[in-house]
């Protein structure tokens with residue numbers, strides 16, 4: 485199937501309230517251009533320099549999301565234009581993003597990445613660290629970042645009950661923080677090619693889909 489057929493098939497199954505981030509990492513610009521020609525405007529990338537190059541070469545009304553681990557020394561490459569950083573995985577990174585955003589004269593929207601999977605290698609805040617972040621949030625005095633929600637990646641497993649529980653617990657943390665702290669969250673980013681339907685059932689508002697659109701990497 486072609487990129488446009490894949491895209492159409494996925495868009496037909498998404499509720500109108502769920503946004504699709506087309507994950508184009510490691511894929512050539514012509515693949516992005518094909519999805520763009522079919523109306524897709526939100527793309528996700530996981531490498532800062534690759535993202536910068538694609539931004540420079542592709543239409544300017546694309547909304548670029550950063551979804552990978554962001555190294556401090558690479559923030560400067562994406563800060564002038566990035567629409568949403570899904571993968572803020574430490575307080576230090578949050579402070580650095582704030583400083584660069586200030587220099588760029590922007591307010592940059594971010595999600596806090598929460599470690600929900602059983603895997604040790606994935607980045608992110610634990611539940612406890614995430615709660616603590618929002619308990620102390622005002623003292624950080626961040627003026628140029630706006631946290632609009634949470635992101636999580638489930639365990640890469642065939643055990644869909646496990647995956648469901650991980651999504652459920654992230655959704656419940658999201659609701660709890662949002663209610664108790666009046667954070668005005670609007671984005672719960674969860675679900676990839678293998679598990680996005682389940683993620684939507686569990687309350688996702690934004691799915692990040694790569695291989696089901698562009699083919700395997």
Ligand SMILES: *Cc1c(COP(=O)(O)O)cnc(C)c1O
Pocket residue numbers: 507509530551552637676677678692693694695696
């Ligand atoms: C690569 C990636 C995706 C997309 O994964 P697919 O399985 O190809 O849909 C989603 N989220 C993050 C954080 C990724 O790194």
